Amino acid sequence: MAATPDKFQEAKIVSRRDHTKELWTIRVALEEPLTFRPGQYATLGMNTGTKRLERAYSIVSSPLESEVEFFFELVQDGALTPKLYELGEGDTFLMRRQAKGLFTLDTKSGHPNHYLVCTVTGVAPYVSMARTLAWEAERGTLPGIRLVVLHAASRSWELAYHDELTHLAQTFPWIEYIPMVSRPWEHTGWRGEVGRVEDVLRKHLDARGFDPATTTAYVCGHPTMIENAKGILQRRGFNKEFVREEVYWVPKKHG
Numbered sequence: 001m002a003a004t005p006d007k008f009q010e011a012k013i014v015s016r017r018d019h020t021k022e023l024w025t026i027r028v029a030l031e032e033p034l035t036f037r038p039g040q041y042a043t044l045g046m047n048t049g050t051k052r053l054e055r056a057y058s059i060v061s062s063p064l065e066s067e068v069e070f071f072f073e074l075v076q077d078g079a080l081t082p083k084l085y086e087l088g089e090g091d092t093f094l095m096r097r098q099a100k101g102l103f104t105l106d107t108k109s110g111h112p113n114h115y116l117v118c119t120v121t122g123v124a125p126y127v128s129m130a131r132t133l134a135w136e137a138e139r140g141t142l143p144g145i146r147l148v149v150l151h152a153a154s155r156s157w158e159l160a161y162h163d164e165l166t167h168l169a170q171t172f173p174w175i176e177y178i179p180m181v182s183r184p185w186e187h188t189g190w191r192g193e194v195g196r197v198e199d200v201l202r203k204h205l206d207a208r209g210f211d212p213a214t215t216t217a218y219v220c221g222h223p224t225m226i227e228n229a230k231g232i233l234q235r236r237g238f239n240k241e242f243v244r245e246e247v248y249w250v251p252k253k254h255g
């Protein structure tokens, strides 16, 4: 088998940033540019003996950047992430040449409001969207939209991209960033939201007057959060069509 069969190309790590012991970001250079829309994912792979492991990863970077960025969480007993974790600057892995996914900004409904809810690494597609919209805003080509990003984690240091999103929210009137943690007692001086995503989600939805007639909601990351958030949105009157979801994994069955 060739090292890089047609559907794959080699991705070379040009930089790595560790946020915590289990969360890290890499930027890669590619042999040929990856065509994608903000919110889509790439399929990354590594050969292990006779097997090729492949997993989906949302793209953090904007299509306007020359390097492609990913944000990973280490799954201790996982198949691929412990291998990706070993890689540093100059190392390579495989990437499918085609990006995929329908988890992109809703530009068809004409809704002005976009409510982006996520847990930890689920922020990746939203960073790609926000970076791209910021570029459009600087050029005066931004459509009249409002973005609210609700980013949840157990602990504040798991909120990677907090500074970048805070900066964007301070720079532009069309984006708001709401970080929240469920274990505030581990962080003295935490000033953001606390509690369960479900409660905070509803509070900010109502406070902004984001109603189902004018809003598309997006939920990304942890499967339980997604189920609960979808329930709240549906009870608030959101049609399934206007709740987009990207579920990162299937929970293990117990018993």
Ligand SMILES: Cc1cc2nc3c(=O)[nH]c(=O)nc-3n(C[C@H](O)[C@H](O)[C@H](O)COP(=O)(O)OP(=O)(O)OC[C@H]3O[C@@H](n4cnc5c(N)ncnc54)[C@H](O)[C@@H]3O)c2cc1C
Binding pocket: 041, 055, 056, 057, 058, 059, 071, 072, 073, 074, 075, 077, 078, 079, 080, 081, 082, 101, 121, 122, 124, 246, 247, 248, 249, 250, 251, 252
């Ligand atoms: C469209 C899409 C985009 C994704 N984007 C990202 C991304 O940007 N960053 C990212 O880190 N992951 C992302 N994922 C998840 C990723 O594809 C892998 O599932 C994850 O990295 C685990 O791979 P693994 O081979 O190490 O673990 P596996 O061997 O696949 O999983 C081992 C076990 O851990 C569970 N599990 C998997 N992921 C997690 C987790 N994060 N926390 C707790 N349990 C978990 C699985 O259910 C399984 O039971 C995305 C998934 C999808 C479908």
